[in-house]
Amino acid sequence: QGGKSKAHKTEGGGGGGGGGGLHSSSRLMTSEDGDVKRRARVRAEKAVKNKKVFLVKSGYRALRRTLRERGWVEQNYKVVEEKPATTPPKKPPLGGGARDKGKTAAENSDDDGDGEDDDVDEPLDESSDEEWSDEEEYCLCSQHLHAAYPHFIWTLKREPSIYNHLRKDQIVNHFARAYSITTKVGLTTNLQNVRWYGDVDPDSFYPRCYVLGGEEDKEAFVDDYRLTAAMSLLKLLVSRGVLAATSPKEDTGLTPLPPLPPSPPQPKKSPLLLPKTPASRGQLLGGQNPSKSPDQSRAAEGLEGEGECVREHPLQLAMKACQAYLDSHEHKDIEGNHHHCLTGEEWSTVIKCFYTASFNNGKFLCASQTVQQAKAILDQLEVTFTQFCIDGCHNMWIMKPGAMSRGRGISCKVRLEDVLDVLATSRVHKDGKWVIQKYIERPMLIYGTKFDIRQWFLVTDWNPLTMWMYKECYLRFSGQPYSLDDLDLSIHLCNNSIQKYYENSPTRAKELPKENMWDSTTFQNYLNDRGEGDMWMSTVYPGMKQAIIHSLLVVQDEVEHRKNTFELFGADFMITEDFRPWLIEINCSPTMESSTMVTARMCREVLEDTVKGYSLPVFDHTLSHSPSQWLSTEEMTSNVLQGTLRLHTSSPNWSRPT
DSSP states (O other): OHHHHHHHHHHHHHTTOSOHHHHHHHHHTHHHHHHHHHHHHHHHHHHHHTTOEEEEOSOOHHHHHHHHHTTOEETTOOOOOOOOOOOOOOBOOOOSOOTTTOOOSSOOOOOOOTTBOSOOOOOOOOTTSOOOTTHHHHHHHHHHTTTSOOSEEEOSSOOHHHHTTOOTTOEESOOBTTHHHHSHHHHHHHHTTGGGGSSOOGGGTSOOEEEOSSHHHHHHHHHHHHHHHHHHHHHHHHHHOOSEEOOTTTSSSSSOOOOOOOOOOOSSOOTTOOOOOOHHHHHHHTOOOTTSOHHHHHHHTTEETTTTEEOHHHHHHHHHHHHHHHHHHTTSSSSSOGGGSSOHHHHHHHHHHHHHHHHSOOOBEEOHHHHHHHHHHHHHHHHHOTTTTTOOSSOOEEEEETTOOTTTTOEEEOOHHHHHHHHHHOHHHHTTOEEEEEOOSSBOOBTTBOEEEEEEEEEEEETTEEEEEESOOEEEEOSSOOOSSOOOHHHHOOSHHHHTTBOOOTTSOTTSOTTSEEEHHHHHHHHHHTTOTTHIIIIIHHHHHHHHHHHHHTTTTTSBOOTTBOEEEEEEEEEBTTOOEEEEEEEESOOOOOOSHHHHHHHHHHHHHHHSTTTOTTSOGGGTTOOOSEEEGGGSOTTTTTTSSEEETTTTEEEOOO
16 A cells, blocks of 8 residues: 555656655655656556456455466556455344244345355455565556556456457456356256256256246146155155054045044134135145035044144045156156146145144054055155155255345245245246245255355366366355254355354354364365265265266357356355265356455465466466366266267367267
8 A cells, every 4th residue: 555655656746746845755766766667667568568467356366466476467456455354243043933934044135146156255354465565566557557458357247348348369257148057047947958968867966946937837846846745744654653553444535534523713724724815826725625614624634633643545645646656757657647646635635734744743643554555655766756865854945036146035935835925926926037946955964064065167168168177165064053943044054145144053063163164175084084085086076077067068058158268156065965966056256255264275276276377278378287276177087978978188178079
């Protein structure tokens, strides 16, 4: 900052302005100032000649420092006074009682975030960074470049004022139309086409997700919710067993149910006895028969007296639905639709009984052989249903605005009517931008706490596709112990945008980091201590690579290709109990601020390695063999898509067969 003020004084003195004291001081420093000005002018001319003028919008201090060390000069350089990092006030960890509320993390705004990173950090104080001895000269040099066009531009987003007027030789850090994978709507829509690129099922690495933009999309989600509810009901039956066994013929849904004792008036409505709503919503929920008395309805639904025990009839319906899915999967019923194997009213019965068993800890009254039948069906589903391993017994979904970030508008849902209510009242839905994704109910936990993984990757070309994967990544922990009995997002979202507002729970394991982050090396050491150290290189890391490559291939023709362009992305993954990585989303402009000791080191190294010649040769060909933490596609296995891609050993590129 002192250097900048000196530069201003020098220019003022040269122009003859200022008071007598300033003018006298300038005369005493004329020779030295003249040398600085000459060196600055020569330096500016050299930067223009060698095409080493850069422009960086927003923060990225590590990037600025790295470029400056390599002889680049920043256009419109300003010395910004360091401000101490500000930490938002923390809230105490929330307890239970939010099982059916699904609180949102932030105000449900309709602003479009265009898929930017969801993890905006509060930077640590980096005032200890080295001070430059040539600060005054550098400031003057930058001023000489105010009219020059920058050869390298790094921005947070694609700014039309810059990107609409680019020259061919200007290097930029964003491709056009990259939102095809960096928005939840784009990623979900495009991954449906991954089967065209090989024998790859998107359900094997991306939790099933629906873009709720039309009636067909909404019905597809409802069908999935219903089938998952039926499977969850059977899982609860097998895990809990029966409270009392009954005769197999006592209640099969084919014979009248035994009479029930009169029930006292209920102060609350059953979950699906809702106020009058549009017909489409009522049909999706299954509808009600107003001619039935409350006792008859409860009997038909398989609910028994106070405590609402689940009886035989709804369990038989759930098994019928699951068996229809299995038959459809094995092509035994080619013309039929397994979603229509039950009537709307029957589906309503299954869902109500699922609510009773899951939310109210309902008991089961059924024949003992029904448990064995349910177990046999679940064993088949475990082999057939691709995402059986991520589903628990709660049928939990996470609802997101299609192109927002930083946790805005996200909520967890377990009841079907809650989702439909949002769609009926939300203005965002009319624009087709809501997505709902199956929540991973069985994640891998570390000391009883949920975490996710942020993995960086760099794309330097789309034709042929050239991707670099960073060899290190980091884990982000929740500050609260994992629980499915509370829908608060401080438990279920691990990004810093949520966690920074909450204190870590006092009941959390002491072995977990206070800053809620580990680097991947620490995670591998944790796995080694548990005797599972080989799982990182054999399952987790290769699985993340494959998921990223699949995602890039499906949008290769949609993203606008431009030479002298690259883009740094941040992919978020969850790991399940079997160590399989599941892609959650891909962010453009991943945060590179240093909010913790882990990101303070890693973000700086990522930016430095991005500039190094090995990872981005357009910067400096003389350093093309410098060590780098980037892993090119040449170092990846050639059978990622089971033979649909071939590896060119002459260049680190993946390409489709000619």
